Amino acid sequence: MTRTSIREVLQSDSPEPEVLIEGWVRTKRDSKAFSFIEVNDGSCLANLQIVADATLEGYDESVIPLTTGASVSIRGKVVESQGKGQNWEMQAISVKLLGAAEGDFPLQKKGHSMEFLRSIAHLRPRSNLFGAVFRVRSRMAYSIHQFFQEQGFVYVHTPVITASDCEGAGEMFRVVTMDGEEVRLGDDEFFGKPSYLTVSGQLEGETFACALSNIYTFGPTFRAENSHTSRHASEFWMIEPEIAFCDLNADMDLAEAMIKHLVTDALESCREDLGFFDKFVDKGLIGRLESVRDRAFERVSYTDAVKILQESGAKFEYPVEYGHNLQSEHERYLTETHFKCPTTVYDYPKEIKPFYMRTNDDGKTVAAMDLLVPGIGEIVGGSQREERLDVLRANMKAHALEEADYSWYIDLRRYGSVPHAGFGLGFERLLMFVTGVANIRDVIPFPRTPGSAEF
Template sequence: MTTKRSMVKSLLAAEEASSQVRVQGWVRTKRDSKAFSFVEINDGSCLANIQVIVDATVPGYEASILPLRTGASLEVEGGLVESQGKGQKWEMVAKSVIVHGQADEDYPLQKKGHKAEFLRSIAHLRPRSNLFGCVFRVRSRLAYAVHQFFQQRDFVNVHTPIITASDCEGAGEMFQVKTVSGESGQEGQAKNGEEEFFGKPAFLTVSGQLEGETFACALSNIYTFGPTFRAENSHTTRHASEFWMIEPEMAFCDLEADMSLAEELVKYLVCDVLENCAEDLELFGKFVDKGLMERLHFVRDRSFERVTYTEAVDLLLASEQKFEFPVEYGANLQSEHERYLTEQHFKCPVTVYNYPKEIKPFYMRLNDDDKTVAAMDLLVPGIGEIVGGSQREERLEILRGNMEREGLAEEEYWWYVDLRRYGTVPHAGFGLGFERMLMFVTGVANIRDVIPFPRVPGWAEF
C-alpha cells in the first residue's frame, strides 16, 4: 500500500513530525554533500519548496540522485522531521526516491532572476518559476473570488456566446470566424464556395454586454465571465488580443448603484486576495512592486473618490500639470490625464462619470441635461481604466435616434431594440478587465505576464 501523496504546502504547515509521507514534484535546486544531498522540491501548491535529505545509502543514489538537475521530476517517500538547519521548520528524510524524468542539461530556468521578456519565450516552463507560480495561483483565486462575489449576491452567471454575428456596438476591431479548406485546415485558406457557415459573417465576441442585457431583462441580476477578443493592433503593457472580462448587468438599476457595485467588487477582490494569497503577495511586494502592500491596504481601508467628467476636467485644468495632450471639455481623457487623477491628485481609485454623449457609444443613457450620458470609468493607480460601464438607454425612441446617428442598422439589432418594446426597464452594467485587476493586485506591470499563453499582435506561440 503506497502512502498517500501530500502537497508541499500541507507538509510545511504540519503540526507534528510524521514517519511516512510522500511528495511528488520538480527539483528546484540540489546541493551535494559527501554522504548525502539536499534536494529542494516544489509542486506548485505554494511558493516555498520542501527540502529533502537524500542519504547516499538510499537505493539508486549514485545512479539517479547525484546526477539530478534543476527541473527533474521525482517522487519521494520518507519521514517528515524538524530541520536541523536554519531556514525551514520541516524537512524530509528520504527512504526511497523515484525519478520520473531527469531534466536535460539545457533546462533554461535558473535560480537567478530572468527578464520577463525571456520568460515569455518559454511560456511552457515559466509557471515553474517562483514569480509565475505566484501569478497563476493568484489568478485562480481571483477568478474564484469573482464568482463568489456575484453568487453571494444572487447574480446569475450567464455564458454569452464567443462566436457572434452582431458586429456589436463597434467596440473595436473584430476577428472574423471562417471555415478552412482541407482535412486539417493547415492551408488556412478560406473554404471554397460563397456560403457562410453561419449564414452570415461571424466574429469572435468583443463583449457579452448586449446578450447580457437580454438576460438581465429576465433574471434581473446577471454576470458574464469569459474570454473576449479584440483585433486592435495595440502594443502596450495593458492590451492583449485575447483577455477575460467580467460583465455584470442589473435590471432596475441606475448609474449610482452601478458605480457602487463596481467599487464594491474591486474592494472585495482586493480583500479576498489579501486574505487568501498572503505568501504570494509577499513575493510581489518584495520583488515586483515595493509599494504594492501599501496600495492594497489603502484600497481596502479607504473609500473611493467620485467625480463627474466636468469636475475632472476642471481639476486637470487647474492642476498646472504639463500634459503632452491638452485637456479640453468634450474630448476623451488621455491616459496621462487619468493617471494624474488617480495617482497624483487623489492617490486612490477614482470613478469618473457623466461623460459628454459625443464620445460615448449609442447604448449609453442620455442624462437630463441632454449633453452627457450616464457612463462611468473606474480608474486605479498604476493601471488607469480598470472598469468601464454605464446605465443603458432604455427609452426606445432615444435609442433609435442614437443608432441612426451612428449609422447602425436597426435590423441588425432588432432583438436588442425589442428589449425596449417589451417591458423596458432602467438597467446598468459594466465591464471589469480581469487581467487588469490581476495586474493591480499583483503589481505585475505587463498584461502578457498575467495570462498563461498571451496572444498579442504578432505573437500566438504555444
C-alpha cells in the same frame, strides 16, 4: 501511500513518521555525505527541503543524477529543520527519479528576463513568479464567482462567436471556414452571414438581465486592435455584470464593492504569493492593496475632473478640453497625484461614448463611468443603458447604425423595458493591479498579441 502536497507538509504542526511528496526539483546541493534537494509541486510558493543521506539505497542512481527540472517521488520523515530558512524539512527514506531533466533545462534560479520567460511559456509556470501569478489568477476567478453568486447573480455564458458587430467598437476577428486554402465567403459562409469572435457579451447580457434581473458573464473576448502596449492583449478575459432595475449610482457601488472584495480576498487567501510580489516585483504592493481595501474610493464627474485637471497647473502633453476623452496621462494624474486612490469618473459627454449609454437629463452627457486605479488606469468601464425606445433609436441614428442589425436589442425596449446598468472588468488588468506585474502578457498563461500566438 497517498501523496501529500508540499503546502500541507510545510503547514505541519508536528513531525510525521512518513509522507509521500511528488514534484519537480528546483535545486540540489551535494556534499560528500548527503544532498539537499529542494522540491516544488506548485501547491505553494515555498519549496520543501529534502535531506538525502548518501547511505540511502539507490543514492547513486536516484539522487546524484537529479538536476533542476527533474520530477521526483520521495517518501520521507517530516522533521524540524536543523538549518535556518525553514521550519520543516524531510529526511528522505526513498527517492525515486520519475523523469530526468536534460542538461539544457532553461530555468535557473536567477537572472531571467520577462521576455525570455515569455518565450518559454510552457515552462515558466515552474518559476516562483509565474507559479504565484497563476495561483492568484485562479483564486481571483473563484472569488469573482463567489462575489456574484453570494448576491444571487446568475452566471450567463454569452456566445464566443457572434454575428452582431457589438457597438461597432474595436477591430474584430472574422470567423471563416476553409475549402482547402480557399476561404468560404458570401453565400458559402458557414453561418449564412459574416461572423466574428466576440468583443463583448454586453448586449447579449442585457437580454438575460431583462429576464433574470442580475446576471454576470465571465469569459474570453477578442480584439484585433494592432496595439503594442503592456496593457493590451488580443485575447483576454472579461467580467460583465448586468443589473436590471438599476441606475448608474448602484452600478458604481457594485464595481467598487467588487474591487474591494477581490482585494480583500487576495490579501487573505494569497498572502504568501503577494508577499513574493511585494518583495521582488512591486515594493509597497501590500500596503497599497490594504489601503484599497480600507479606504473609500473617490468619485468625480467628468466635468469636475476636467476642471481639476485644468486648474492643476500640471503640464500635460495633450491639453485638457471638455468634450475630449481623458488621456492616459490625465487619468494617471487624477488617480496617482490628485486623489491617490481608485477613482470613478462618471457622466461623460455623449459624443465620445457608444450609442447604448443612457442620455442624462442635461441632454449633453451620458450615464457612463470608468473606474481608474493607480498604475494601470481604466480597470472598469460601465454605464446605465438607454432604456427609452425613442431615445435609443435617436442615438443609433446619430451613430449611423442600422436598426435592422439590432432588432433584438431594440425589442428589449419594446417589451417591458426597465432601467438597467452594467460594466466590464478586464480580468488581466485586475490581476496586474493585484500582483503588481507590469505586463499583461505575464498574467495570462499563453498571451496572444499582434504577431504572436505561440503555443
